[in-house]
Structures are given as C-alpha cells and as structure tokens.
Amino acid sequence: KLANDFSTFLETKIFSDFQIINENTNTIFNCHKFVLFARSSYFQGLFRSQMKESQEGKVEISGITDQTMEKILNFLYSGTIEYSPENAFELLLATQKLMITDENFVNTLISFIQ
Amino acid sequence: MSRKMILRVPKFQEPKRMEKSEAQRLWLLLKDAIVEVQHMNASTLSFEELYRSSYSLVIAKRGDILYTGLEEVNNHHTKNLLDKIAQAVDERFLIELNSQWQQYKLQQIMIHDILMYLDRMYVKEPQLKVFDLGMFKWKQNVLIHSQINDRLVRMLLGLIHMERNGEVIDGALMKSLIQMYVDVSLKEKETYKQEFEERFLLATSHFYKSESNLFITNNSCGAYLKKVEIRLIEEEARIKQYLDESTGPKLIKACEDELIANHMQTMIEMETGCRTMIQNDRFNELKLMYRLFQRVENGLVHLKNEFAGYVRNEGHKIVNQPENLKDPNALITSLIEIRNRFEKTLSQSFANNRDFINSVNTAFESFLNENDKLSESLALFIDKKLRGGFKDSNDQEIDVIMNKVILLFRFLSDKDVFKKFYEHYLAKRLLSGRSFSEDLERTMISKFKQECGNQFTSKMEGMFTDMRLSKDALDGFKNYLQTSVEMGKLPKIDMSVRVLTQGFWPTFPPHSCTLPPLLSQYCDLFTKYYCHAHTGRRIIWQTNIGTAEVTFRLPKKTHVLALSTYQMLIMLLFNDAEKLSLKQMAAGTSISFMDIQRSVKPLYSGKYKVLKRTPAVEKSKELSENDIFELNLNLKCKLHRIKFAATSQTDSEPERQHTRQRVDEDRKIEIDAAIVRIMKSRKALIHNDLIVECTKQLSSRFVPQTSMIKKRIENLIEREYLERFPDDRRRYRYLA
Numbered sequence: 001k002l003a004n005d006f007s008t009f010l011e012t013k014i015f016s017d018f019q020i021i022n023e024n025t026n027t028i029f030n031c032h033k034f035v036l037f038a039r040s041s042y043f044q045g046l047f048r049s050q051m052k053e054s055q056e057g058k059v060e061i062s063g064i065t066d067q068t069m070e071k072i073l074n075f076l077y078s079g080t081i082e083y084s085p086e087n088a089f090e091l092l093l094a095t096q097k098l099m100i101t102d103e104n105f106v107n108t109l110i111s112f113i114q
Numbered sequence: 115m116s117r118k119m120i121l122r123v124p125k126f127q128e129p130k131r132m133e134k135s136e137a138q139r140l141w142l143l144l145k146d147a148i149v150e151v152q153h154m155n156a157s158t159l160s161f162e163e164l165y166r167s168s169y170s171l172v173i174a175k176r177g178d179i180l181y182t183g184l185e186e187v188n189n190h191h192t193k194n195l196l197d198k199i200a201q202a203v204d205e206r207f208l209i210e211l212n213s214q215w216q217q218y219k220l221q222q223i224m225i226h227d228i229l230m231y232l233d234r235m236y237v238k239e240p241q242l243k244v245f246d247l248g249m250f251k252w253k254q255n256v257l258i259h260s261q262i263n264d265r266l267v268r269m270l271l272g273l274i275h276m277e278r279n280g281e282v283i284d285g286a287l288m289k290s291l292i293q294m295y296v297d298v299s300l301k302e303k304e305t306y307k308q309e310f311e312e313r314f315l316l317a318t319s320h321f322y323k324s325e326s327n328l329f330i331t332n333n334s335c336g337a338y339l340k341k342v343e344i345r346l347i348e349e350e351a352r353i354k355q356y357l358d359e360s361t362g363p364k365l366i367k368a369c370e371d372e373l374i375a376n377h378m379q380t381m382i383e384m385e386t387g388c389r390t391m392i393q394n395d396r397f398n399e400l401k402l403m404y405r406l407f408q409r410v411e412n413g414l415v416h417l418k419n420e421f422a423g424y425v426r427n428e429g430h431k432i433v434n435q436p437e438n439l440k441d442p443n444a445l446i447t448s449l450i451e452i453r454n455r456f457e458k459t460l461s462q463s464f465a466n467n468r469d470f471i472n473s474v475n476t477a478f479e480s481f482l483n484e485n486d487k488l489s490e491s492l493a494l495f496i497d498k499k500l501r502g503g504f505k506d507s508n509d510q511e512i513d514v515i516m517n518k519v520i521l522l523f524r525f526l527s528d529k530d531v532f533k534k535f536y537e538h539y540l541a542k543r544l545l546s547g548r549s550f551s552e553d554l555e556r557t558m559i560s561k562f563k564q565e566c567g568n569q570f571t572s573k574m575e576g577m578f579t580d581m582r583l584s585k586d587a588l589d590g591f592k593n594y595l596q597t598s599v600e601m602g603k604l605p606k607i608d609m610s611v612r613v614l615t616q617g618f619w620p621t622f623p624p625h626s627c628t629l630p631p632l633l634s635q636y637c638d639l640f641t642k643y644y645c646h647a648h649t650g651r652r653i654i655w656q657t658n659i660g661t662a663e664v665t666f667r668l669p670k671k672t673h674v675l676a677l678s679t680y681q682m683l684i685m686l687l688f689n690d691a692e693k694l695s696l697k698q699m700a701a702g703t704s705i706s707f708m709d710i711q712r713s714v715k716p717l718y719s720g721k722y723k724v725l726k727r728t729p730a731v732e733k734s735k736e737l738s739e740n741d742i743f744e745l746n747l748n749l750k751c752k753l754h755r756i757k758f759a760a761t762s763q764t765d766s767e768p769e770r771q772h773t774r775q776r777v778d779e780d781r782k783i784e785i786d787a788a789i790v791r792i793m794k795s796r797k798a799l800i801h802n803d804l805i806v807e808c809t810k811q812l813s814s815r816f817v818p819q820t821s822m823i824k825k826r827i828e829n830l831i832e833r834e835y836l837e838r839f840p841d842d843r844r845r846y847r848y849l850a
Contacts, residue, residue: 041230042165042230045161045226046161046162046227048224049227051159051161051164052160052161053162054161062166096235
C-alpha cells in the first residue's frame with residue numbers, strides 16, 4: 001500500500017522538485033529530492049555538497065539507459081523491481097553507481113547473476 | 115559538462131583498459147576541484163562530473179592514483195593551514211584555529227561525498243577512509259604539532275581555571291575546540307584522552323586540592339560542605355557545556371576525591387564538624403554531609419560510625435548518671451527523649467538509611483544492657499504511667515509512649531527479668547486498686563503480646579481473669595453471708611477477698627501473722643464458702659498484701675486511716691496499750707521484725723504522723739527492737755481520710771532480690787527445656803554446638819550465661835536425660 005502510494009508520486013510527477021536527465025537521449029525523469037536522498041548515497045552526497053546540481057535542481061547522467069533508469073527509479077519509490085537475465089547486470093551496475101542503500105536488493109541481484 | 119569523459123559500459127563486457135594519460139587527466143580534474151573546495155569555491159563545480167571521474171578511475175582500477183593524490187593534497191593543505199594558524203596571536207589564536215577547523219571539517223565532508231565511490235569500493239583496511247584521512251592529516255600537521263598542541267591545551271586549561279574563579283568564558287568556542295580532539299581521534303577517543311583529558315584532570319585535581327585546603331582551614335565545616343556542593347554542580351554543568359561526556363565520571367571522581375574523600379576525617383573531627391553538628395542537631399548540614407559522603411567510597415561508613423559512637427556515648431552517660439540510677443522514671447524518660455532525638459536525625463539527615471538505623475539500634479542494645487537495672491526501671495516507668503501517669507495524655511500521646519516503651523523493651527537482652535518485674539508491679543497495681551485504667555493495661559499487654567507472643571503475656575492476662583472472677587466470688591459470698599445461720603452471731607464487717615490463681619501471680623514472699631479473731635472467723639467463712647463452690651481447691655491466705663480501713667478516734671476528731679493489713683494489726687494493738695516497743699508489736703501480731711520495721715516507718719515518719727517515737731530520736735534511722743512508740747494524739751490533719759503507703763514506693767532490696775531469684779529459677783527451667791528440645795531433635799551433639807544452639811533459642815527471652823548452661827547439662831545428665839559418649843566426653847547423646 002505504501003509502495004503503491006509512493007509510486008503515484010513518480011507516475012504523476014506531483015510536487016516534483018528535481019530532474020534527472022539522460023545525457024544521451026535527453027529524457028527527463030521528474031523526481032523528489034526526499035526519496036532520492038533517503039534511498040541513494042550518491043544523491044545524499046549530491047544534495048549535501050550543494051554544488052551546481054543541487055542549485056539548478058537537475059542532474060545529467062550518462063551510462064544508464066532510459067529503461068534501466070526507469071526501473072531503478074521505480075525501485076527507489078516502491079521497493080519492488082522485476083529483473084531478468086537480460087537486464088540484471090546493467091541494473092547492478094546502475095545500483096552501484098548510484099549507491100543504492102538497499103543492501104538486500106543489491107545482494108539478491110549479485111547472487112542472481114552468479 | 116564535457117561529453118568526452120563519458121565512459122560507456124557495454125552490456126556484459128569488462129570496461130576498456132584506461133590509458134595512463136587518461137587516468138592522469140581525470141585525477142588532475144579532481145585535484146583542481148579539491149583545491150577549489152579547500153578554498154570554499156565549491157558552488158560552481160558539478161557533483162556528477164567529479165563523482166563520475168572518481169567512479170571511472172575506480173572502475174578502471176586506478177584508485178591508487180586517486181588515494182595517494184588525495185593524501186598529498188591534504189598534506190599540503192594542512193601544512194599551509196598550520197602556518198596561518200600559528201601566526202595568530204593571543205585570543206586570535208583560538209578563534210583562527212576554530213574557524214579553520216570548522217571549515218576544514220565541512221570540506222572533508224564534501225571531499226568524501228565526491229570520492230564516495232573510492233571510499234566504498236577501493237579503500238581497504240588498514241587504509242584510512244577518506245574522511246578519516248582528512249582528520250588524520252589535520253591531527254598530524256596541525257593539532258599535535260608542537261606549535262599548536264601545547265599552546266592550545268594551556269589556553270583551554272587557562273580559560274577553565276578562569277571560569278572556576280568566576281569569570282565568564284566563551285562556552286561554544288570551548289566546546290568546538292575540545293570536540294576537535296574527539297573528532298580527530300581514530301578510535302576510542304585516544305587523541306582526546308592523551309592530549310587533553312589527562313592534563314585537564316590533573317589540572318582539576320590540582321585546583322581543588324589547593325582550594326579545598328585553603329577553604330576548609332578558613333571556614334566552618336557547614337560552609338565548606340555548601341561550597342563543595344556548589345562546586346560539584348558547576349562541574350556537572352561543565353561536562354554538559356563543553357566536555358566530552360566520557361570525561362564526566364572521571365571529572366566527578368577527581369573532584370570528589372579532592373573535595374570530599376581527602377577531607378572526610380577533617381570534616382568529622384574539626385571543631386565545627388560532624389560531631390558538633392550531631393550534638394547540636396544541625397539536621398540540614400548533616401543531610402548535606404550525608405549526601406556528599408555518600409558519593410565517595412566508605413564515606414557513609416565514616417559518618418555512620420561517628421554517629422553510632424555518639425549515640426552510644428550519650429546513652430552510656432544517661433544510663434550511668436547517678437540521678438538516673440536513683441530515679442527510674444527520669445532514666446526512661448531521658449532514654450525516650452534521646453531515642454526521639456536520634457530518630458529525628460536519622461529521618462531528617464540520614465534518609466533513614468538502614469545501615470544507620472541498625473547501628474543506632476546496636477548502640478542502644480549495648481548501652482541499655484550495660485545497666486542490669488534497666489529491666490526493672492522500665493517496668494517501674496510503665497507502673498507509674500499506668501498508676502495515673504497517663505491521666506493528662508490523649509490516646510495518641512499514650513500510644514506514642516507505649517510504642518517507645520516497646521522499642522526500648524526490644525533492645526533488652528534479659529526480657530524475662532523485665533517480664534517478672536512487670537508482672538510483679540502489675541499484680542501490685544491490681545491488688546491495691548491503683549491501676550488507672552483497665553483499658554490501658556490491656557493495650558499495653560497486647561503490645562507485649564504482639565512483640566513476644568502469647569506465652570509472654572499469658573500470666574498477665576490470667577491476673578485480669580482472676581480479678582473478674584474474684585468479683586463474682588465476692589458477690590456470691592455476700593449473698594451467702596446474708597442467708598447463713600452463723601451470720602447472726604457475728605458483728606458485720608466489710609471484707610473483700612481476691613482469689614489469685616497460683617502460677618499467674620508472682621509468689622509473694624511467705625509471711626505469717628495473727629489476725630484478730632473476728633477477721634479470722636470471716637476468713638474461715640470465706641474458705642468454707644469458696645471450697646464448697648469450687649471443690650478441690652485450696653485457699654492460702656496472703657495477708658501481707660491486703661489493705662484495711664481503720665477508724666482513728668482522737669479526742670476532738672475522727673479520721674479514717676487507709677492502711678496495709680500489717681499496719682492495721684499494729685494499730686489495733688494500741689486499743690489495749692498506750693506504749694509499745696517494736697518487739698512487743700512483733701510478738702502481738704506474729705509479724706516478722708523486718709516487716710514491722712517497714713510497716714511502722716510510714717506511720718511515724720510520713721507527712722501525717724499517727725505514731726510517735728518515745729523518746730523522740732530524729733536522727734537515727736535504723737529502728738531497733740526496743741524503740742518505743744505511742745499514738746500521736748495531737749495529730750493535725752484537715753483530711754478526714756488519710757492514706758498511708760504500705761511500705762516505701764519502690765521495692766525494698768530483699769523484695770528485688772526475691773524477684774531476681776525467681777527469674778533465675780525460671781531460667782533454669784527454660785534452659786532445661788531448650789536443651790531437651792535441641793537434643794531430642796539432634797540426638798547427638800558436641801558440647802560447643804549445644805551451647806551455641808541453646809543460646810540462640812533463648813536469645814529472644816534472655817542471654818543465658820554459658821556457665822549456667824553447663825550446670826544445667828550436668829544436671830540433666832544426673833537426671834538421665836542425656837549421657838556423654840564414652841569415647842568422646844565432649845559429645846552428648848539424648849536418652850529417650
């Protein structure tokens with residue numbers, strides 16, 4: 001229930017206060033600072049250091065495809081994710097780069113790949 | 115943002131090997147950024163770009179370039195800072211140090227955030243984490259540098275010293291600088307402890323050592339205690355304000371050692387110290403002393419011993435004061451007074467601490483049993499109260515006094531002696547009709563019952579039953595007289611008899627006397643009546659404790675004299691004689707000479723003299739057989755009824771001796787019973803164990819002397835209750 005309610009935030013983009021932009025495709029993901037801050041050490045550092053991105057309210061990221069980013073964001077908001085042999089490795093790389101703090105999930109992924 | 119740096123990671127492929135030049139380029143980019151951060155110009159930098167650079171380096175296994183580079187940059191930066199800070203003079207030094215430190219800490223957080231991927235994926239023990247590396251460089255190059263550390267600690271301690279002397283200092287600055295020692299400690303606050311805490315504690319001890327020595331010599335103990343309390347509160351506040359909390363217990367311990375532990379003996383002994391406070395009931399000061407002494411090891415033991423010693427001493431004085439030895443009432447009253455006083459001290463100053471209460475009780479036990487007259491004094495005290503001493507007290511006050519009596523009673527080791535005396539005086543009260551209130555008598559007895567059980571009070575209760583039954587018997591006797599044939603022949607007298615069950619009542623020393631024929635006849639009638647109504651009973655007349663009213667006709671006036679039976683007999687002799695010697699009195703009444711002496715005394719030496727000695731010899735107290743008495747026909751007295759004491763108020767020495775003897779007799783029986791009880795259940799026992807067990811069993815009633823127990827064992831062997839083992843003379847066997 002809580003997961004569903006939070007997913008609504010991502011779907012409707014309501015109260016969105018931060019944008020993640022895919023540098024390659026220019027796709028914009030509208031997100032919420034509080035979710036990102038709570039679930040990823042990368043974003044914690046980004047917001048805490050008060051550099052350019054936190055002032056402009058957006059970050060341009062490369063090396064993560066739109067599909068993967070969508071799945072990752074979904075996971076950050078709802079805590080659930082679907083993975084398959086095709087996308088598992090890419091998902092793992094992305095969670096590592098963004099330093100997703102949900103260790104259970106990361107470990108599940110690693111053992112799945114192995 | 116430059117797109118060239120983007121590292122593409124194809125699916126399911128290892129990242130490409132990174133060229134060394136590319137790695138160098140990425141590092142330089144990061145280095146420039148770190149320097150910007152160190153100059154507080156971070157807002158234009160791109161977090162993603164820096165993060166991605168360090169990420170790429172780590173992914174490409176070039177973390178070493180980054181880590182060693184970072185170490186150098188930090189090294190360089192902190193060395194620069196050292197010069198800047200060291201140059202600052204006087205108070206500027208602390209302010210400069212603090213502001214540089216605050217900035218440095220923020221920078222290190224930022225650097226950590228940028229290099230997060232390095233920190234997480236590359237750094238392995240024993241390498242320091244990125245943030246810790248920053249702290250370590252600050253410690254190494256700034257804080258413990260010879261130009262900083264000593265100067266800083268001295269200034270911090272100087273400020274604390276000033277504050278202890280009443281000046282105001284910047285608490286926030288202190289907190290930040292002292293916390294710095296904690297922050298740069300890698301584990302267990304070791305830098306804080308080594309560089310700061312140790313010296314701080316030393317300075318504290320030093321400060322309070324000299325302050326306390328000076329203060330205590332120039333002030334009263336009370337003032338000193340207040341000072342200590344304030345100091346301890348201040349130090350507690352200091353811990354909260356700017357010290358690390360781990361220092362708290364150590365700091366307080368150091369203060370307590372210097373301020374309390376080192377001066378305990380002085381505080382107890384000094385002129386204004388503990389002794390004086392106890393003497394003068396300075397409850398608040400003692401309470402403070404208790405609270406403070408409680409904080410140090412063995413502190414309360416000192417205080418307790420001092421207090422108990424004082425109690426013992428005071429008690430000792432009271433029980434040995436010559437006036438008190440003569441006046442049981444004054445003795446018990448003063449004992450109750452000091453008990454009240456010490457109870458007040460215990461509750462107001464010593465939080466009713468159980469140890470304190472126990473040691474006061476032990477003190478009471480010891481001095482109350484110093485004096486073997488205490489049992490009797492206590493019985494006499496109650497006697498006086500129950501003879502009317504309670505007249506002006508309300509129920510509550512009476513209850514308080516009774517409870518105090520019970521309390522003192524509890525401390526007596528020879529409770530059986532007390533019991534004998536109590537029974538003795540109770541009997542006298544009842545028989546002479548001097549008891550003030552039966553309700554109060556019963557209340558008192560029920561308190562003893564609560565304390566010692568049924569057995570203790572069964573005789574006392576028996577006395578009350580006898581009194582009631584006697585009244586019935588007497589009523590019956592009066593009816594019997596009216597219907598009796600013999601009655602017509604006899605002149606009517608008003609005779610009252612009390613029938614006392616043997617065993618309930620103290621055995622009064624046997625005395626004999628010759629009653630006038632009329633009385634004798636009445637006695638015979640009563641015996642006849644009573645034995646008829648209660649077959650199988652035997653009546654022994656105890657004339658010596660009776661009373662009588664005698665009409666005393668003077669030429670101009672008539673008085674009624676309330677006398678003892680013996681006095682009545684003596685006075686009746688004067689119906690037939692003008693002058694009588696004591697010898698003649700004894701012959702005429704068959705009363706022992708000693709009882710004659712005692713009975714005559716109140717008649718000629720009291721306030722109203724019905725007899726006079728001829729010739730009058732004022733000085734000589736001892737009466738001799740040949741002293742001659744005659745009626746004092748010039749008696750001047752406004753009262754119609756004159757009451758005479760049977761003998762002197764307190765018991766004479768022989769009577770007391772008699773009571774003691776009876777206690778000893780009872781003790782023999784009790785000891786016999788205890789020995790048999792023990793041996794019956796244990797079958798065989800070594801001599802010493804038997805003595806110990808026996809003493810223990812009897813301790814609630816009295817403390818038996820070992821020699822007495824030995825005698826009783828011998829006696830029981832003779833009576834074949836026990837025997838010695840033939841092979842071990844020290845062991846006894848119970849013979850069923």
